Amino acid sequence: MGGTEADIDDFGGAFTLQRADFQALLDALSKLGYDIIAPTMKDGAIVYGAIRAVEELPIGWTDDQGPGRYRLSKRLDGALFGYAVGPHSWKKYLHPPERELWRAKRNGNAVTFKTKPPDKQKRAFLGVRACEIAAIDIQSRVFVDDLYSDESYETRRRNTMVIAVNCSSPAETCFCTSMDTGPAVSGGYDLLITEVVEENAHVFVMKAASNAGQAVLAQLPLKTASPADVASSRAVIRGAEQAISRTMDTEGLRELLQENPEHPQWDDVASRCLSCTNCTAVCPTCFCTTVADHTGLSGEESRRLQTWDSCFSGAFSELSGGSVRQSTKSRYRQWMTHKLSTWIDQFGASGCVGCGRCIAWCPVGIDITAEVTSLRAKPKKEA
Amino acid sequence: MAPLRKPKLAVWKFASCDGCQLSLLDCEDEILALADTIDIAHFPEFSRRVTRGRYDLSLVEGSITTTHDRTRIQDIRRRSKKLVTIGACATAGGIQALRNGRNLTEFISVVYAHPEYIDALATSTPISDHVKVDFELRGCPIDKAQLLETILAFLHGRRPSISTTSVCTECKARGTVCIMTAKGAPCLGPVTHAGCGAICPAYDRACYGCFGPMESPNTTSLAKQWSALGAPRDQIARAFSTFNVAAPAFEKTARAHADKDN
Numbered sequence: 001m002g003g004t005e006a007d008i009d010d011f012g013g014a015f016t017l018q019r020a021d022f023q024a025l026l027d028a029l030s031k032l033g034y035d036i037i038a039p040t041m042k043d044g045a046i047v048y049g050a051i052r053a054v055e056e057l058p059i060g061w062t063d064d065q066g067p068g069r070y071r072l073s074k075r076l077d078g079a080l081f082g083y084a085v086g087p088h089s090w091k092k093y094l095h096p097p098e099r100e101l102w103r104a105k106r107n108g109n110a111v112t113f114k115t116k117p118p119d120k121q122k123r124a125f126l127g128v129r130a131c132e133i134a135a136i137d138i139q140s141r142v143f144v145d146d147l148y149s150d151e152s153y154e155t156r157r158r159n160t161m162v163i164a165v166n167c168s169s170p171a172e173t174c175f176c177t178s179m180d181t182g183p184a185v186s187g188g189y190d191l192l193i194t195e196v197v198e199e200n201a202h203v204f205v206m207k208a209a210s211n212a213g214q215a216v217l218a219q220l221p222l223k224t225a226s227p228a229d230v231a232s233s234r235a236v237i238r239g240a241e242q243a244i245s246r247t248m249d250t251e252g253l254r255e256l257l258q259e260n261p262e263h264p265q266w267d268d269v270a271s272r273c274l275s276c277t278n279c280t281a282v283c284p285t286c287f288c289t290t291v292a293d294h295t296g297l298s299g300e301e302s303r304r305l306q307t308w309d310s311c312f313s314g315a316f317s318e319l320s321g322g323s324v325r326q327s328t329k330s331r332y333r334q335w336m337t338h339k340l341s342t343w344i345d346q347f348g349a350s351g352c353v354g355c356g357r358c359i360a361w362c363p364v365g366i367d368i369t370a371e372v373t374s375l376r377a378k379p380k381k382e383a
Numbered sequence: 384m385a386p387l388r389k390p391k392l393a394v395w396k397f398a399s400c401d402g403c404q405l406s407l408l409d410c411e412d413e414i415l416a417l418a419d420t421i422d423i424a425h426f427p428e429f430s431r432r433v434t435r436g437r438y439d440l441s442l443v444e445g446s447i448t449t450t451h452d453r454t455r456i457q458d459i460r461r462r463s464k465k466l467v468t469i470g471a472c473a474t475a476g477g478i479q480a481l482r483n484g485r486n487l488t489e490f491i492s493v494v495y496a497h498p499e500y501i502d503a504l505a506t507s508t509p510i511s512d513h514v515k516v517d518f519e520l521r522g523c524p525i526d527k528a529q530l531l532e533t534i535l536a537f538l539h540g541r542r543p544s545i546s547t548t549s550v551c552t553e554c555k556a557r558g559t560v561c562i563m564t565a566k567g568a569p570c571l572g573p574v575t576h577a578g579c580g581a582i583c584p585a586y587d588r589a590c591y592g593c594f595g596p597m598e599s600p601n602t603t604s605l606a607k608q609w610s611a612l613g614a615p616r617d618q619i620a621r622a623f624s625t626f627n628v629a630a631p632a633f634e635k636t637a638r639a640h641a642d643k644d645n
Contacts, residue, residue: 043562364605
């Protein structure tokens with residue numbers, strides 16, 4: 001659990017907010033000009049959307065997840081954050097599925113280009129999990145810290161307040177402990193919340209790590225956290241750690257994938273894989289896009305749109321003469337090898353944060369952790 | 384930069400319900416501007432004025448079901464610089480392809496009062512089985528925005544920006560929660576060609592595949608998952624036996640789940 005121990009022990013400067021006062025947090029964020037984006041229930045799942053009132057959170061609900069399966073169910077308590085992650089990730093806001101890059105207009109022989117100013121709306125992401133902070137960090141490495149910086153992403157990221165919530169209720173699909181990304185939050189937040197629900201108490205232990213976070217805390221009716229509050233917070237994190245049973249053995253994984261492009265397991269997974277692109281859409285780190293120009297009727301106007309793309313589509317690897325990756329086998333191999341192996345070569349860390357979304361939202365329940373296990377097994381042909 | 388002459392557009396109907404060519408008339412906000420850009424030279428549903436001769440772009444709706452139509456499509460191809468087929472009938476044979484491999488004479492005797500008037504082929508086949516097709520636009524019916532995009536692309540000499548991936552890409556782009564995963568609904572979205580904008584799942588209804596197979600449809604794996612979710616064999620067979628029943632990937636899985644006497 002690299003790096004997390006320190007934060008679990010570091011509740012210095014922590015405060016408590018009573019459940020009855022939680023709306024004050026939302027009101028303070030609104031007053032400070034933030035759009036509040038938080039978990040909320042829609043169409044049988046917990047998704048991310050704009051909220052203003054505490055009642056819009058999934059109060060007393062949790063998620064039961066498994067390969068290709070997601071269901072909501074009632075909890076026995078009234079926890080506000082008693083669930084893992086759903087089909088949406090924060091990339092929907094930081095790296096939206098569609099974005100206009102420019103529009104052009106022809107005036108005689110001249111062409112003028114217009115770009116929209118970057119989106120500067122202040123947003124507060126409420127309920128960000130440790131694995132999701134890791135995912136945001138990974139995408140920021142791609143879009144901001146790489147050779148070229150994407151102004152659009154950078155502006156949205158800069159205007160986002162991250163209000164993290166320590167995970168209390170991991171799903172069966174979670175494996176953050178294998179990827180060293182959670183469940184305890186360690187850095188990357190403005191405010192950190194640990195929700196403590198006990199028989200006679202329901203409080204939020206809060207801590208700020210930035211001036212923006214401090215400014216929010218200053219608006220709230222807080223009390224200094226007691227040693228008992230801190231002990232309860234630690235118990236929440238320990239409980240989450242113990243609740244995670246799924247694992248992915250990452251030892252030598254980078255080499256394993258690069259050395260086994262012809263492993264028979266790729267044929268096996270290709271027989272199940274639908275190449276439907278769901279795993280890449282729900283993955284909080286997948287960042288690939290395509291661009292297409294759209295011309296107006298008169299031929300005087302044109303728009304260039306950037307949209308999410310996926311390495312599971314044929315067009316993704318299309319060059320002159322056709323698609324390089326014709327088979328589903330080659331596409332799945334590309335996705336998994338990039339995510340878990342060549343990502344390390346490219347960006348210095350794995351592209352997987354262990355959130356389990358690709359497992360739950362694969363319509364046929366392909367489980368990336370099980371695929372790793374199968375790839376580790378000796379090919380049957382040679383056995 | 385006005386071209387020397389406006390390109391000529393023709394719209395043709397074969398065995399079909401008219402719904403796809405009506406999508407062009409449904410472009411109410413754009414049709415006048417379109418008529419400024421192109422010469423709508425042959426489109427009987429739009430105007431009685433018909434210009435004979437050759438056309439720059441032909442839109443073909445419907446499937447080939449008669450000997451007469453089999454000859455007519457050859458003539459249209461010869462007179463069209465570019466030929467684009469529109470809709471499930473033209474691109475896959477349509478719902479009427481349910482008769483393929485079955486006893487047509489028996490069907491005719493049940494349906495028509497005077498079977499002797501009917502001169503039909505034993506099969507309903509897509510246009511591409513008969514002539515070279517430059518582009519296929521999917522759907523039952525087609526999407527009017529995709530139709531406009533296709534016409535514009537041909538006018539400007541570029542490739543249409545039409546995705547060939549699954550409906551799932553459109554569900555995910557609009558943030559729709561997957562009804563197969565979250566509700567166990569038997570959805571054809573993962574094997575169905577995008578283009579509709581994922582309308583049905585957004586209204587809590589499983590995709591029924593009206594755009595036909597996507598570029599790499601693993602219908603076998605999807606059918607297996609449907610079984611695991613509790614769908615009986617005949618439901619799977621029926622799901623793959625609608626507007627795109629004769630599209631090979633759908634036909635294969637429909638057959639694999641059909642009872643022997645069907």
